Amino acid sequence: MSNQIQQRRYWAWSRRGSALIAGIALLAAGLGACSESSETGTTGSSGVPGGGDDCNKGSVVACIGDDTTLGKIAHSPVAAKGDPILIGMINQEAGAAGAFPELSAADRAAVAFINNELGGVNGRPIQLEVCDTKFSPAGSIACAQQMIEKKVVAVTGGIDVFGDGIKILSDNGVPFVGGIPVSTASASVPTSFQFSGGIWGALLAFAHYATNNLQAKSVSILYTDFGPITDGANTTKDVLEKLGVKVQMVPFPVITTDYLTPITQAVQSNPDAIIVGTADTGCVPSFRAAEELKTKAALFFTGACAAPKILESAGASATEGAYFNIEQILPKPGTVDPDTRLYNLVLAKYAPTLDPASAGTVAFRSTMNLYMQMASLGSKATDRSALISSFRKAVDHPSFNGHSYTCDGKDFPGLPAICTSEEAIVQNVKGTLVPRTGWIDVGAFAAR
Amino acid sequence: MLAALAIGLVLTYRASGVINFAHCAVGAYIAFAFFTLRQDGDLVLPILGLPARIHLIGRPTVFTALLISIALAAVVGLMIYTFVFRPLRTAPPLARIVASLGLLLYTQEMIRLRFGGGGSAIFSIGDLLPQGAVHLLDVAVPINRFVLAGIAVVASLVLGGIYRWTKFGLSTRAAAENERAAVLAGLSPDRLAAVNWMIATVLSGVAVILIASVTKQLDVVSTSLLVVPALAAALLGGMASFTIATLAGLMIGMLQAALLHFSTVSTAVPNWLPRAGIPEALPFILILIAITLRGRALPTRGALEERFHPSAPIALHPIRWTVIGTAVGVSLMLTLSGAWRLALIVSMISAIIALSSVVLTGWVGQISLAQLAIAGVSAFMVARLSSDAHIPFPWSPLLAVFAAVAMGVLAGFPAVRVRGTTLAVATLGAATAIQAIAFNSEALTGGIAGTSTPQPRLFGVNLGIAGLGNEYPRAGFGIMVVIVLALAPLAVSNLRRSPTGLRWLAVRSNERAAAAAGIDVTSTKLLAFAVASALAGTGGALTAYQLTALSPDVFIVFLALATLALTYLGGIARIAGAFIAGALASGGILTQILGGNGSVGSKYQTAMSGVLLIVVAIAQPNGIAGGVSALKTSVRSRVKTRPATRPKNRSEVAS
Known part of the structure; x- marks a missing residue:
C-alpha cells in the first residue's frame, strides 16, 4: 500500500506566489491529491478489472468495466454528432493572483472523451465554453452573464473564490456543478452541487483526526483571513471547542510572505496539534518555520502541500510526520482503483501533457458526474430544471473517482450545496504518504 | 535589491x-x-x-x-x-x-x-543564495x-x-x-x-x-x-x-x-488600515519628500528637447454632434445584442474616464497617472454610500463625484510645484498609495472580496444593469450612460472654447509666459484637476453600477497607466481621442470585434496596444484621432486643387 501511495504524485501546484493562493489551494485541499501516476494508467487490461481485450490508450471506452462508475450507466461507443450541447465552465484561468488552467484542461479531456467515445449526450456532442474570472468578483459576474447569454445547459466549476457569478447563475436557474467549492456561494446556493468538502471539509478532517486519533487537547489553527476560509476555520473552532479542546486562532493576511510570524505565534501556546492553512508557495516556508521552531505538535497541512516538489524543496526532516487530507478513492493495497485507472487513460489520450495528479482530477470528476446525470435524463438532458431536480434527488449516487454523493442539502450542516463530505488523512513517513484513516464523514462530525 | x-x-x-x-x-x-x-x-x-x-x-x-x-x-x-x-x-x-x-x-x-x-x-x-539564518x-x-x-x-x-x-x-x-x-x-x-x-x-x-x-x-x-x-x-x-x-x-x-x-x-x-498597505504607501511619502526637498523638477539633460504639444482643436458644432451621438447611442442600446451592448457600455464609460486625461494631460499638460485611482475612489464611494448608508441614486453618485473632485484637487497639489516627468512619478506614487491604503482596506472597500453596488433607481424607474436572461445588460442603464457620455464632452468642449480653455492651453505651452500674462497658474491647474477628477469620478460611479461588484483589482495601478496610454493612442488632446480610447479599452468594442473576452484575438489586444503606443509616441504624437484628422485635411487639400469638387466646409471637426 505504501508503495502505491508513494507513487502518487500529489498536487503539482509548484507555482503562484501569494498567501491568497495558498488559501485557494487550501480550499481545494486534498481534492485531487491522490491520483495514480500516469504510468499505472497505461498498464493495459490483462488481469485488471474492467479492462477488456481492446482496452488501451487508443480505445479508452473499452476500459470501462462494470467496476467503474461509468460502467453503471449505458453508453454507446461512438462519436457524437449533431447540434452541440453547451456546457459552461467558470475558472480562474489566468491572473497574477493565481491560475488554474489544469482544471479546464481536465474538463476538456473529459468532454473529448465523452464526445469521441461515449456518444456524447443522446448522440449530441458537448461543447465546453470556458470563461476566466481573472480573479475578481466582476470577472465572476461577467462569466456568469456570458454563460447565460450563450444559454448553456449547466456550468461546471473550476475555481472561483468570489462566487458572485454563481449567485447570478442560481438566479437564472442554471445548475452549477462541481469544481472546487472555494466560495460560500458555491457551497450554499440552491442550484449548486458539489462533490467536495472544500475548506470546511479539510479543516474538519484535521480536527477529527487530531481529537479522535491523537487525543489533542489544544489546537492552533492558522488560516488566511479571507471570507470562506475564515468561515471554515471558525466552524472548525466551534466544533473543537464543543469537544472541550482549547483552540488558538491565528489568522494571517491574504497577501503575505511572512509565515514565520504566524507559526511562531501558533507554537508559543505549545499546542498538541497545529493546523496550517496554507498551500503552494506557503508550504515550504511553513514547513521550514515549523522545523526551525522545533515544535512537537502534530502538523496538519493541506493535500496541496504534499506535492513531491514541495516535499522535496522543504526537506525530509521538515516534512517528516506531517499529516495531509485527501478526497480521492483509496484503493485496496496492491490494486489500482478502476476509476483512477480510467481517468489516467483518458488523460493519456486526450490531455497527455496534463499531470494526472493535478487539481484537474476534481474538474474531471465534476464533468463526468454531470454527464452521467444528463445521460440518465434522456430527452430531458438539456432541461435545466430537470437536471437540478435530478441532482437534488441524488442519494448515495456514485461519483466518478470519488465518494458517492447525496444532494438533499443535509449532507453538510449549513452548507446545503455540498453533496460529499468525506475526507481521509495520510501521513508522510520517510517520504511515503501512508493512509491513517478510511473515509471520515466530516459533515456528521460538524453536526455533533 | x-x-x-x-x-x-x-x-x-x-x-x-x-x-x-x-x-x-x-x-x-x-x-x-x-x-x-x-x-x-x-x-x-x-x-x-x-x-x-x-x-x-x-x-x-x-x-x-x-x-x-x-x-x-x-x-x-x-x-x-x-x-x-x-x-x-x-x-x-x-x-x-x-x-x-x-x-x-x-x-x-x-x-x-x-x-x-x-x-x-x-x-x-x-x-x-546561501540558506540559513542568523x-x-x-x-x-x-x-x-x-x-x-x-x-x-x-x-x-x-x-x-x-x-x-x-x-x-x-x-x-x-x-x-x-x-x-x-x-x-x-x-x-x-x-x-x-x-x-x-x-x-x-x-x-x-x-x-x-x-x-x-x-x-x-x-x-x-x-x-x-x-x-x-x-x-x-x-x-x-x-x-x-x-x-x-x-x-x-x-x-x-x-x-x-x-x-x-x-x-x-x-x-487602526483596524481599517490594511496592514500590508502601510509599507506600500511609504514610497509615495518619500517621493513627496524628495519633491519638496528638491523644490524643483528633476535635473534635465543637456539635450535639445522639442517643445511640441499635440494639437488641441476646438470641437465644431458640439450640440449637433451631441444630438446625433445621443440618437445613435440610444438606437444601438435598443437594438444591439447583449454582448455588443455590454461592450458599448464598457467603451462609453472608459471614454468618460479617458476624457479626464484629455482635459488634464492633453489640454493643460499635467501628466497624471492617478486618474483611474480617482475614478476608483468615486466608485467605492458609490458602492458604500448606496449599500451601507442607503443614500439613494442620484445623490450617492453625486456625493462620490464631489469626493473624487476633492481627491483630485488634493492629488493636484504636487502639480503646483512640479511638472512633466516628476509629476508623473508623483501621481504614480499617489495612485499606488491610494491602492495600498484605501482600495485594499477591507473596511473601506471590502478588500479583495469587494463590495456590491445596489442597482440605481430614479422615481421608481430601474436604471440598473442587472437583468435576467437576455435582458442583461439592461438597455435602461446603457441609455443612462449614453446621456452622461453625451453631456460630458459637451461640457468640456464648452470649457475648451471659454477663456478657461485658453488659460489651460497657455499654461500647457509655457507656465512662465502664462504667469507673465496675468494667468493664475496655480488655480488654473487646480481647476483642471477638479474638472478632470469630476469626469473620472463620473466614470468611476458608472463603473460601480456597471460591474455591480467592485474590488480593488478593477482600479489597479497598471490599468491606470493603460488609461493614460490608450488616451494618448486615441489622441490625448482631442475629444475624439477619448472616444477612440474607449473603443480600444479592454472589454470594449475592440475586444468584441476580436471575438469577445477570452478569445484568441483579444489575448493579443494589450500587447498590440503596447506596440501601437510606442509607434504612436514616435510617429504620430497627435494619436489616432490626430492622424485621421490630418488624413482628412490632406484629402481635402487635394480635392481643393480640383475646382469642380471644392468642398463647402473646410473646417475640422474634432469629434
Missing part, C-alpha cells in the same frame, strides 16, 4: 533622460526567462511574431543560465533603446513617458503570453538577505567607480550634462546611451532573479510595481547619485520590512 533597481533607473535617466516605468517589468521578463532556462533549457523570446521558444541546452547550470540571461538582458536593453527610446531622444517628456508605458504594457503581456500562469511563475524557483536581538534573519544587500552595495560601488573614474563613465556623465558639447568633443551619446541601457537592463534582470530566489515568488504585477519604491529611491538620489540611490533603496527596503512588522504586531494601527 531595491537599490539595484534604483541604480538601473538612474542609469537610464542619465543615459537618455527617460524614466523607464517598464524597468522592473523588463527585469521580471529576464527573471522569467532565467528560471525557464534553468528548468527546460529553453530561451524564451519576447518579440511577437518570432518563435516563442528556442531550445538551447539540456538543463543549464545556474552559472550558464545566468550568463545566457545576462546576454539576453543586454540584447533586450539594446533593442529597447534602439527601437523605442533612441527615436524619442529629443521628444517631449509626455511622448517618452507614454512610450515607457507602452513598453510596460507590452512586456507585462508578453510575460503572460510567453510564460503562461497568468503572469505568475509556474516553475520552481530554486535557491541561488539571530539578531532574538530575531532570526535569513543570511540571504544580507548577501542580497551586500550584492547591491557592491554593485553600487562598482558602478559609482566606473562612472567616476573610467573614460566610459566620464563620457556618460559628460553626455548627460551637455549632449551637444559631448558630440563636439567626439563622443557618441547614442553609443553611450545604448551601453547604459544594456547595463541597466542587466542590473534589473539580475536584481529580480535574486529577489525571486529569496522570496520564492515571481509574478509580473508585484514585480513591475517595484518600480515605485525604486523610483522613490532614485528620486531621493536626484536621479543622479548612485550612492544616495543605493542607500535610499536599502533604507526603503528596511523601513518597509520594519513597517510591515510594526503594523502586524502593533495595536496602535
Whole structure:
C-alpha cells in the first residue's frame, strides 16, 4: 500500500506566489491529491478489472468495466454528432493572483472523451465554453452573464473564490456543478452541487483526526483571513471547542510572505496539534518555520502541500510526520482503483501533457458526474430544471473517482450545496504518504 | 535589491533622460526567462511574431543560465533603446513617458503570453543564495538577505567607480550634462546611451532573479510595481547619485520590512488600515519628500528637447454632434445584442474616464497617472454610500463625484510645484498609495472580496444593469450612460472654447509666459484637476453600477497607466481621442470585434496596444484621432486643387 501511495504524485501546484493562493489551494485541499501516476494508467487490461481485450490508450471506452462508475450507466461507443450541447465552465484561468488552467484542461479531456467515445449526450456532442474570472468578483459576474447569454445547459466549476457569478447563475436557474467549492456561494446556493468538502471539509478532517486519533487537547489553527476560509476555520473552532479542546486562532493576511510570524505565534501556546492553512508557495516556508521552531505538535497541512516538489524543496526532516487530507478513492493495497485507472487513460489520450495528479482530477470528476446525470435524463438532458431536480434527488449516487454523493442539502450542516463530505488523512513517513484513516464523514462530525 | 533597481533607473535617466516605468517589468521578463532556462533549457523570446521558444541546452547550470540571461538582458536593453527610446531622444517628456508605458504594457503581456500562469511563475524557483539564518536581538534573519544587500552595495560601488573614474563613465556623465558639447568633443551619446541601457537592463534582470530566489515568488504585477519604491529611491538620489540611490533603496527596503512588522504586531494601527498597505504607501511619502526637498523638477539633460504639444482643436458644432451621438447611442442600446451592448457600455464609460486625461494631460499638460485611482475612489464611494448608508441614486453618485473632485484637487497639489516627468512619478506614487491604503482596506472597500453596488433607481424607474436572461445588460442603464457620455464632452468642449480653455492651453505651452500674462497658474491647474477628477469620478460611479461588484483589482495601478496610454493612442488632446480610447479599452468594442473576452484575438489586444503606443509616441504624437484628422485635411487639400469638387466646409471637426 505504501508503495502505491508513494507513487502518487500529489498536487503539482509548484507555482503562484501569494498567501491568497495558498488559501485557494487550501480550499481545494486534498481534492485531487491522490491520483495514480500516469504510468499505472497505461498498464493495459490483462488481469485488471474492467479492462477488456481492446482496452488501451487508443480505445479508452473499452476500459470501462462494470467496476467503474461509468460502467453503471449505458453508453454507446461512438462519436457524437449533431447540434452541440453547451456546457459552461467558470475558472480562474489566468491572473497574477493565481491560475488554474489544469482544471479546464481536465474538463476538456473529459468532454473529448465523452464526445469521441461515449456518444456524447443522446448522440449530441458537448461543447465546453470556458470563461476566466481573472480573479475578481466582476470577472465572476461577467462569466456568469456570458454563460447565460450563450444559454448553456449547466456550468461546471473550476475555481472561483468570489462566487458572485454563481449567485447570478442560481438566479437564472442554471445548475452549477462541481469544481472546487472555494466560495460560500458555491457551497450554499440552491442550484449548486458539489462533490467536495472544500475548506470546511479539510479543516474538519484535521480536527477529527487530531481529537479522535491523537487525543489533542489544544489546537492552533492558522488560516488566511479571507471570507470562506475564515468561515471554515471558525466552524472548525466551534466544533473543537464543543469537544472541550482549547483552540488558538491565528489568522494571517491574504497577501503575505511572512509565515514565520504566524507559526511562531501558533507554537508559543505549545499546542498538541497545529493546523496550517496554507498551500503552494506557503508550504515550504511553513514547513521550514515549523522545523526551525522545533515544535512537537502534530502538523496538519493541506493535500496541496504534499506535492513531491514541495516535499522535496522543504526537506525530509521538515516534512517528516506531517499529516495531509485527501478526497480521492483509496484503493485496496496492491490494486489500482478502476476509476483512477480510467481517468489516467483518458488523460493519456486526450490531455497527455496534463499531470494526472493535478487539481484537474476534481474538474474531471465534476464533468463526468454531470454527464452521467444528463445521460440518465434522456430527452430531458438539456432541461435545466430537470437536471437540478435530478441532482437534488441524488442519494448515495456514485461519483466518478470519488465518494458517492447525496444532494438533499443535509449532507453538510449549513452548507446545503455540498453533496460529499468525506475526507481521509495520510501521513508522510520517510517520504511515503501512508493512509491513517478510511473515509471520515466530516459533515456528521460538524453536526455533533 | 531595491537599490539595484534604483541604480538601473538612474542609469537610464542619465543615459537618455527617460524614466523607464517598464524597468522592473523588463527585469521580471529576464527573471522569467532565467528560471525557464534553468528548468527546460529553453530561451524564451519576447518579440511577437518570432518563435516563442528556442531550445538551447539540456538543463543549464545556474552559472550558464545566468550568463545566457545576462546576454539576453543586454540584447533586450539594446533593442529597447534602439527601437523605442533612441527615436524619442529629443521628444517631449509626455511622448517618452507614454512610450515607457507602452513598453510596460507590452512586456507585462508578453510575460503572460510567453510564460503562461497568468503572469505568475509556474516553475520552481530554486535557491541561488546561501540558506540559513542568523539571530539578531532574538530575531532570526535569513543570511540571504544580507548577501542580497551586500550584492547591491557592491554593485553600487562598482558602478559609482566606473562612472567616476573610467573614460566610459566620464563620457556618460559628460553626455548627460551637455549632449551637444559631448558630440563636439567626439563622443557618441547614442553609443553611450545604448551601453547604459544594456547595463541597466542587466542590473534589473539580475536584481529580480535574486529577489525571486529569496522570496520564492515571481509574478509580473508585484514585480513591475517595484518600480515605485525604486523610483522613490532614485528620486531621493536626484536621479543622479548612485550612492544616495543605493542607500535610499536599502533604507526603503528596511523601513518597509520594519513597517510591515510594526503594523502586524502593533495595536496602535487602526483596524481599517490594511496592514500590508502601510509599507506600500511609504514610497509615495518619500517621493513627496524628495519633491519638496528638491523644490524643483528633476535635473534635465543637456539635450535639445522639442517643445511640441499635440494639437488641441476646438470641437465644431458640439450640440449637433451631441444630438446625433445621443440618437445613435440610444438606437444601438435598443437594438444591439447583449454582448455588443455590454461592450458599448464598457467603451462609453472608459471614454468618460479617458476624457479626464484629455482635459488634464492633453489640454493643460499635467501628466497624471492617478486618474483611474480617482475614478476608483468615486466608485467605492458609490458602492458604500448606496449599500451601507442607503443614500439613494442620484445623490450617492453625486456625493462620490464631489469626493473624487476633492481627491483630485488634493492629488493636484504636487502639480503646483512640479511638472512633466516628476509629476508623473508623483501621481504614480499617489495612485499606488491610494491602492495600498484605501482600495485594499477591507473596511473601506471590502478588500479583495469587494463590495456590491445596489442597482440605481430614479422615481421608481430601474436604471440598473442587472437583468435576467437576455435582458442583461439592461438597455435602461446603457441609455443612462449614453446621456452622461453625451453631456460630458459637451461640457468640456464648452470649457475648451471659454477663456478657461485658453488659460489651460497657455499654461500647457509655457507656465512662465502664462504667469507673465496675468494667468493664475496655480488655480488654473487646480481647476483642471477638479474638472478632470469630476469626469473620472463620473466614470468611476458608472463603473460601480456597471460591474455591480467592485474590488480593488478593477482600479489597479497598471490599468491606470493603460488609461493614460490608450488616451494618448486615441489622441490625448482631442475629444475624439477619448472616444477612440474607449473603443480600444479592454472589454470594449475592440475586444468584441476580436471575438469577445477570452478569445484568441483579444489575448493579443494589450500587447498590440503596447506596440501601437510606442509607434504612436514616435510617429504620430497627435494619436489616432490626430492622424485621421490630418488624413482628412490632406484629402481635402487635394480635392481643393480640383475646382469642380471644392468642398463647402473646410473646417475640422474634432469629434
